[in-house]
Amino acid sequence: MKKNFAARAATLTVALSVIAGLTACGEGRELNPNVYENKNQYVKYAEDGTLLEIQKPDKIKLVTDTNLTVENGQEKFRDEYVRLTGIDLDLEQPAHNQYYEKINLSFAGGEMPDIMEVGNTYYPNYANYGALFDMTEIWEESDLKNGRLKDWNGDVVTINEKYVDALKITSDKNKDGIITEDEKNRLYGFPMARGNGTVTYVRGDWLKELGEANKLGYNHKNDAPTYKGKAIDFDEGFIEEFGEYMEYMPRNYDEFLSMLRAFKSKRADIIPITAAGLINSEAPYDIYLREFYQDARPDFYMPEGSDKYVDGMSEPKMIDALQRMRDAFKEGLMDREIITNKTSTSRNKFYEDKVGCFNYWSGMWCKTLNQDLQKKNADGVAVPMPPLAETEYIERPPTALAITTAAQNPWGVYKWICEFSHDGNDGQMLFSRGVEGEVIKDGDKVKEITGHYKWIEEKKSAEALTPMASPDSKDLVQKGWISPELSINSFPDPIYIEDKITSSLDMFAKTSRVNPVPKMTLNIADAMTEISTIREEVIAKVVKGEKSPQEGVKEYETRASREIATMMKELNG
Amino acid sequence: MASTTKSVRPTEQLGRLQSKNKKRGIGGRIKRYANFYVMFIPVLVILFLFYYLPMYGIKYAFTEFTPFGEATWIGLDNFTKLFEAQRFWNAFNNTLFLSIINLVLSMVFSVGIALLMNEIGRLFIKKVVQTVIYLPHFLSWVVVAGIFTIILSQETGVVNLILEKMGFDRIDFLTNEGWWRSIFFFINRWKETGWGTIIFIAALSGISPDLYEAAEIDGAGRLKQTWYITIPSLMNTILVVFILNLAKIMNIFESVFVLYNASVYNVADVIQTYTYRVGMQGTFNYGYSTAVGLFKSVVALVLVGFSNIMSSKVTGKGIV
Numbered sequence: 001m002k003k004n005f006a007a008r009a010a011t012l013t014v015a016l017s018v019i020a021g022l023t024a025c026g027e028g029r030e031l032n033p034n035v036y037e038n039k040n041q042y043v044k045y046a047e048d049g050t051l052l053e054i055q056k057p058d059k060i061k062l063v064t065d066t067n068l069t070v071e072n073g074q075e076k077f078r079d080e081y082v083r084l085t086g087i088d089l090d091l092e093q094p095a096h097n098q099y100y101e102k103i104n105l106s107f108a109g110g111e112m113p114d115i116m117e118v119g120n121t122y123y124p125n126y127a128n129y130g131a132l133f134d135m136t137e138i139w140e141e142s143d144l145k146n147g148r149l150k151d152w153n154g155d156v157v158t159i160n161e162k163y164v165d166a167l168k169i170t171s172d173k174n175k176d177g178i179i180t181e182d183e184k185n186r187l188y189g190f191p192m193a194r195g196n197g198t199v200t201y202v203r204g205d206w207l208k209e210l211g212e213a214n215k216l217g218y219n220h221k222n223d224a225p226t227y228k229g230k231a232i233d234f235d236e237g238f239i240e241e242f243g244e245y246m247e248y249m250p251r252n253y254d255e256f257l258s259m260l261r262a263f264k265s266k267r268a269d270i271i272p273i274t275a276a277g278l279i280n281s282e283a284p285y286d287i288y289l290r291e292f293y294q295d296a297r298p299d300f301y302m303p304e305g306s307d308k309y310v311d312g313m314s315e316p317k318m319i320d321a322l323q324r325m326r327d328a329f330k331e332g333l334m335d336r337e338i339i340t341n342k343t344s345t346s347r348n349k350f351y352e353d354k355v356g357c358f359n360y361w362s363g364m365w366c367k368t369l370n371q372d373l374q375k376k377n378a379d380g381v382a383v384p385m386p387p388l389a390e391t392e393y394i395e396r397p398p399t400a401l402a403i404t405t406a407a408q409n410p411w412g413v414y415k416w417i418c419e420f421s422h423d424g425n426d427g428q429m430l431f432s433r434g435v436e437g438e439v440i441k442d443g444d445k446v447k448e449i450t451g452h453y454k455w456i457e458e459k460k461s462a463e464a465l466t467p468m469a470s471p472d473s474k475d476l477v478q479k480g481w482i483s484p485e486l487s488i489n490s491f492p493d494p495i496y497i498e499d500k501i502t503s504s505l506d507m508f509a510k511t512s513r514v515n516p517v518p519k520m521t522l523n524i525a526d527a528m529t530e531i532s533t534i535r536e537e538v539i540a541k542v543v544k545g546e547k548s549p550q551e552g553v554k555e556y557e558t559r560a561s562r563e564i565a566t567m568m569k570e571l572n573g
Numbered sequence: 574m575a576s577t578t579k580s581v582r583p584t585e586q587l588g589r590l591q592s593k594n595k596k597r598g599i600g601g602r603i604k605r606y607a608n609f610y611v612m613f614i615p616v617l618v619i620l621f622l623f624y625y626l627p628m629y630g631i632k633y634a635f636t637e638f639t640p641f642g643e644a645t646w647i648g649l650d651n652f653t654k655l656f657e658a659q660r661f662w663n664a665f666n667n668t669l670f671l672s673i674i675n676l677v678l679s680m681v682f683s684v685g686i687a688l689l690m691n692e693i694g695r696l697f698i699k700k701v702v703q704t705v706i707y708l709p710h711f712l713s714w715v716v717v718a719g720i721f722t723i724i725l726s727q728e729t730g731v732v733n734l735i736l737e738k739m740g741f742d743r744i745d746f747l748t749n750e751g752w753w754r755s756i757f758f759f760i761n762r763w764k765e766t767g768w769g770t771i772i773f774i775a776a777l778s779g780i781s782p783d784l785y786e787a788a789e790i791d792g793a794g795r796l797k798q799t800w801y802i803t804i805p806s807l808m809n810t811i812l813v814v815f816i817l818n819l820a821k822i823m824n825i826f827e828s829v830f831v832l833y834n835a836s837v838y839n840v841a842d843v844i845q846t847y848t849y850r851v852g853m854q855g856t857f858n859y860g861y862s863t864a865v866g867l868f869k870s871v872v873a874l875v876l877v878g879f880s881n882i883m884s885s886k887v888t889g890k891g892i893v
Contacts, residue, residue, distance in 0.1 A: 104857055108640035125857060129641035271728070278835075336727045339748050340834050345722070522858065529851045530660055533842075536835030544748065544836065559659075 042409045051141045057412035059088040063106070063113040065099045066399075067481045076435040076451065077480065084426055085416055107131060112406035114413045120397040121282050123189055124169050124520035132188040133403040133410045139164065139187050144419050144489075151424030151492050159422065159489040163191040166397045166514045189400025190418040193486035195515075197395040198287050199362045199508050201369055203263070204245040204383035206356060210262045211248030217258040220247045225386040227511045232386055235506045237499030245383045252389045253324070256291050260333040263356035273357040274335035274350070276343040278325065278539050281532075284394045284515040288359045292328065294390040296321035298535060299518075300567055309519075309571035311564055313535060313556055322542045322549035329543045339540050353377045357385075362393075363485055366504035384504040386511055393512035398488070421482060422489045432487065433495060434480025437465055452480055453495055462494040524570050527563035534560045634864040639857045651864035663839065664847040671754065671829070671843060672822035675761050680815060682762055683769030684807065688799060690770065691777045703774075706767025714764075718831035721760050722747065748836040757832060757841070769814075776810040777803065808888065816880040823869040844869060 044053040068074050074091060081089045092113070094102035100122055106112050118126060126132050143149045145164075149157040168185040210216050224231040225246055234243070250256040260272035275288040279298055286293040297312035298321075312318060328334045335341065335349070343360075350358045351372045360369065366384055373380040387393050401418050403410045420427035437451015453462045485497050485505060534556055542552035557564065594602055603610060634651055636644035655661055686706070693699040709717070724730050725746040733743040746752045784802050793801065826845035833841035848865050851858075881891040 104640040126641075129639055129857065131641045269729075336745070339836050340722065526654075526851075526858075530658070533660060533835075533838060533850060537838050540748070540834070540836040544745075 042411045050146075051143070054411045054415045055409060056085075056416065057087060057114075057409045059090060060115065060413055060417060061090040061092075061113040062417060063092045063094070063103065063116040064481065065093070065096060065117045065119070068093050073434055073452065073480075076437075077430065080430055080435045084430065085420065087416055107406075112404050114407040114410075115401055115403045115417050117192065118189060118400045118402045120195070120399065120517050123167070123397075123400050123402065124517055125525065126402065127169060127186075127188040128521060131404055133405050133407060134186050134188060135190065135403060135410065135414060136168075136185075136187040138411055138414050139190070142414070142419060144422060149419070149423055149425075151490065153492055155424075155490070155492075157422070157424035157489055157491075162514060163194060163398050163488045166195070167191055167400055167517060169517050169519070189402035190414070191398035191488055192401050192421075193398060193482050194488055194505075194509075195396035195398045196361060196363055196486055196505070197284075197393055197508060197512055198290075198359050199366075199384040199393055199504060200290065200357055200359045200387075201350075201366070201382040202245075202249065202259070202385045203356050204242065204381035205377075205379050206263060206266060207245055207248045207259065207383070210259075210266065215262050215265075216248060216250075216255075217262070218250065218255045220249065220251060225249060225251065226389070227387065227392070232507065232510055235503055238503035238507055241499050241503055242381075242383045245381070246386075249383075249385055250388065253291060253294070256388055257328070257333070260328070260356065261331075264333060269354055271335045271349060271355045272333045273328070274341065274346045274355050275338055275359050276341050276346045278338060278543055279536055283518045284396060285535075287394050287396070289325065290359065290391045290393060291388055292324045293321045294324075294388075298539070300571055309568065311567070314553060314564075319549040319553055322539065322552060325539075325543045326545060326549065330545060334543075339544075347372075350382070351376060353380060358382070362504040362508035363501050364483070367498055367500040370500060384507055386507060393508055395508070395512045395514045397515055397517045422487075422491075424489060424491050428487075428489075428491050429494075430480065432480055432482045432484040432491065432493070433462070436462075439465055455494070461496075464495055519571055521570050523566055527566040527570075530563045531560050531567065630863060631867055633860050634867045636860045637858070638860040638863075640859070641857075644860065647860070651861050652868070654861065655864055655868065660842070660847060661844070664842045664844045667841060668823060668825060668843040668845075671757065671841075672825050674754075675758060675825075676815070676818050676822060678758055678762055679765065679769050679818070680811060682766045684773055684811060686766060687770040687773035687777060688803065690774060691803075692795075703767070703770075706770070708767070709764040710768035712764065714827045714831045717760060717764055721756070721832075725756065747832065748834060750837050750840050753833070753837040754840055757828070760832065761828060772814060773807060773810060776807055780806045812880075812884050812888065816877060816884065819880050820873050820877045822876065823873050 042055045043051065046052045068077060068091065070093075074093065078089050078091050081087070103113075103116060112131075118132075123132075139145055144157065144159055145161075147156045147158070151157050164187065167189050168187050170184045170186070207216075211219065226232060250259045263270050263272040273289075273291075277288065279285050280287045283299060285299050286297055294317070296315065296317040298318065299312050300309045301312055302309050325334065329336075329338070335346070335355075337345075346355075346358060347360070347369075349355050350360075350369065353373065353376045358369075362384060366382065369382040370380075373382055401421075403413050403418075407413050421431035422428055434452030436453060436455060437449060438454055439446055440448040440450065449465050451465060453464050455462045484491065484493050484495070485501050487493070538547070538552045538556045541547045541555075542549050547555065597605065633644060635646060635648060637647050637650075638644035690699060690702060693702065712720075725732055727733055727743050727745050732746070737743055744752060746756050780803065784806075785798055788798050788802055823844060825843050826849070829841055829843050830846050830849065833846065844865065848862060851861070885891040
C-alpha cells in the first residue's frame with residue numbers, strides 16, 4: 001500500500017510538472033496600446049486647433065461599483081441614457097465585495113469594459129499595468145475644461161479642478177525606472193465626485209448641557225471657530241443647524257480632553273470617544289482620530305516644500321501622537337474596544353446614546369447619524385466639530401471614472417460618459433438624480449413609484465419621490481448614481497438637499513486637504529502589505545500600554561526595515 | 574455456525590468473480606460492465622472539467638502574471654519571495670497550530686459527545702439535544718463573531734461583568750495574545766462540535782448489538798464496552814474523518830478573519846488571511862497567489878500522505 005501511494009504521488013507530481021512545463025506561458029491578451037494612432041478617426045479639430053467634434057460611439061460598456069443596482073432602477077437608467085444619447089449602453093454592476101475580482105477577470109478573459117468606476121487604492125495600479133487610457137490630452141482639450149459647456153440656465157459649467165488634479169499621477173508602467181517630464185502628472189481617470197472624508201461628530205446636547213453648567217473648563221462665547229488662524233466662514237445652514245453649539249466646542253487638544261473628561265463624568269456608561277479602529281485600513285490611514293494624530297502621518301508622504309518622501313511613522317511627531325492615544329486609552333477616554341470595532345459596531349454604540357464623540361463621514365451621514373441617534377434619544381444631536389487648532393480634516397482622493405485601453409474610441413467614451421455626467425444639464429440630472437417618475441396612487445394608497453423624482457417646474461425645481469437605498473427608509477431620494485451633494489461642478493440641482501447634509505460638507509471642505517493618490521508600484525504594493533500589518537500591530541500595542549511609543553516605533557523600524565528601504569527606494573529613487 | 578456460513582459465501586463468490594474477470598481481459602471486462610462505465614461518464618467529465626483541467630493554472634505559480642498582460646516565466650522566484658517573507662512563516666506556523674489543535678479538539682469532542690448521545694435512551698430528549706447542538710453550525714461565521722464579540726466585550730460583555738462582580742479585572746479576550754487562541758478554539762467547538770457528531774452517531778448505529786450482548790454476558794460494564802467495542806468499531810470512521818479534515822487544514826480562513834485583529838496577528842494570522850491582506854493592497858499578482866495556493870496544496874498532500882502512513886501503521890491498512 002505504501003509503495004502504491006508513493007508511486008501515485010510521484011506520478012501526480014511528474015504529471016503536474018509536465019503540464020506546468022508544457023504550458024509555461026499562455027497567450028497574452030492585447031489591450032489597445034495603439035489607441036493614439038487611431039485618434040484622427042474619432043476626433044476633428046477646427047483650424048485654430050480647438051476640438052470641433054468627437055465621433056459618437058455606437059455602444060459603451062460601463063461597469064459600476066456603486067448605487068446603480070437593479071433595485072435602484074438600473075434598467076430605467078439605461079433606457080433613459082439610450083434615449084438621451086442614442087448610444088447603446090452595456091451596463092454591469094458586479095456585487096460590491098467581488099467588484100475588483102470581476103474587473104480583473106474581465107481583463108483576463110478579454111471582455112474588458114470601455115469605462116469603469118475605480119477607487120483610489122486600485123486606480124494607480126491599473127494605470128501602472130497599462131489598463132487605463134491616459135486621458136490627459138482629452139481633458140486639456142475638452143469642452144468642460146475649456147468652459148464651452150452651458151447648463152440649463154445658460155451659465156457656463158465650471159469645475160473644481162483640484163479634484164481632477166488629485167487624480168493626476170506619475171505612472172510606473174514603463175518599469176524602466178526612467179520617467180520623463182512628459183510622463184509625470186498624467187490623468188488616467190475622471191473624478192466622479194468629491195472623495196469626501198470624515199469629521200468628528202460631538203454630542204451637541206451633552207456639550208451644551210455641560211457648558212451651561214460650567215463643567216467643560218473653557219468657554220468661547222465671544223470667539224468664532226478658526227481654521228489655520230482664520231475664522232471659518234460657515235454657511236447659513238450650518239449656523240442654523242449647529243450654530244448654538246459652537247461656543248461650547250473645544251478649539252484645541254487640551255479643551256478636547258476637557259470635553260472628553262466631562263463626558264466621562266456625566267454618566268458611568270458613556271464612551272467619550274470611539275472610532276472604527278486606531279488606523280484606517282487604506283489610505284488616507286489617519287482619516288480617523290484626527291485629534292490624536294494631529295500633524296503626524298502614519299504613512300509615506302512628501303512634506304510641503306520637499307520633493308522627497310519621508311516615512312511618517314519614524315518622525316518624532318508620531319511618537320507624540322502615539323503618546324496622546326495611549327494616555328487617552330489609559331485614562332478611559334477612548335473606547336476600550338477601539339481595536340476590534342468595525343464601522344457598524346462603533347456606529348451602533350453612537351446610536352445607543354453611549355458615545356460622546358465619533359469620527360465619521362460628512363454629508364449624508366450627518367443626517368443619518370442624527371436621525372438614528374434620535375430614535376433612542378429624541379434630544380440627541382450629532383454636531384460636526386470644526387477641526388482643532390492642531391489639526392485638519394482629510395479628504396480622500398475622488399473615485400475615478402477610468403477609460404480602459406480596451407476602448408476603441410476613448411474620446412467618445414469621455415464625451416458621453418465623463419462629460420455627459422457633469423454637463424450641468426440633462427446628462428448630469430440622469431447620473432446624479434436618476435430617472436423622472438411619478439407616484440401612482442390607488443385611492444389614498446401608493447400603488448407604485450416609477451422613478452426617482454418629479455419635475456415641479458421645468459428644469460427649475462423637482463420633488464424627490466423614492467426612498468434612497470433602503471425601501472424601508474423614509475428618506476426621500478438624494479441620488480441616482482453619482483451623489484449630487486458631492487458634485488465637483490456647478491450643477492444647478494433642482495432638488496433641495498437638507499442643510500445637515502450640505503452644511504457639514506461645506507464645513508468639511510473648508511477645513512480639509514485632499515490627500516493625493518498614493519504612488520503605487522508592484523514593489524510598493526508588496527512592501528506595504530507587511531508595513532501595514534506591522535504598523536497596525538505596533539500602534540495597537542502602544543495604545544494598549546504593552547509598549548512605550550519609542551519602543552513601538554523602534555519595533556516598527558526593526559521589523560519592517562527591509563520593506564521601508566524598498567519604499568524609500570521606489571518613492572525617491 | 575450460521576454466521577460463519579454467511580460470511581464465507583460472498584467471499585468465495587467474489588474470488589470466483591475476480592478470477593473470471595482476469596480471464597476475460599480488459600476489453601471483455603469493459604464490454605461486460607459497459608452500462609456502469611456509461612453511468613460513470615458524467616462523473617468523469619465533471620472530475621476532468623472542474624478538478625483536473627483547473628490544474629492547468631498551476632503554471633502561473635512560476636510566472637509573473639497579472640490580468641493585463643502576458644505571463645512572464647520567472648521560475649521559482651515567487652516561491653523564493655514567499656519563503657523569504659517572515660510574515661508568511663508566522664502565518665504558516667499559526668495555520669498548522671490552529672488547524673491541528675482545532676482538528677484534534679474536534680475529534681475528541683465530536684466522538685465524546687456522539688458516545689454520550691448514544692447513551693441517551695429517550696428518543697425525544699436525544700432529538701432535542703441533537704437539534705440544539707446542530708444549530709450553531711448553521712450560523713454564519715460573521716454572526717457567530719458578532720455574538721461572541723458582544724458576550725466577551727470588555728465594556729459591556731456578560732463575561733466581563735461577571736468577572737468584575739467576582740472581584741477580577743476585566744479581560745480583553747479578543748485583543749490579548751494570551752487569550753485569543755483559547756477563545757478561538759472555544760468558539761470553534763461551540764459552533765461545530767454538534768455538526769461533527771453526525772457521522773459518528775451514524776457509525777455508532779451500525780455497530781452490531783450482538784457484540785454488546787456478548788460483552789455483557791462476559792461481564793463487561795459500560796466503560797469496558799465502550800473501550801473494547803465502540804471505540805474500535807468507530808476507529809475506521811475516526812480515521813477517515815481525520816484524514817479528510819487533515820487535507821483541509823490549510824484552508825482555515827473565515828473563522829480567523831472574523832475574530833482576529835491587529836493586536837493578535839502574531840498568534841492568529843494564518844496563510845489565507847495573510848494572502849487576503851496581500852490581495853487587499855491591490856497588487857493583482859496572480860502568479861504569487863498561485864504559488865501560495867500550490868504550496869498549500871503540497872503541504873496538504875504531505876499531511877494526507879503522513880496520515881495514510883499512520884493509518885497503515887495503526888490499523889494495518891491505509892485509506893488513500
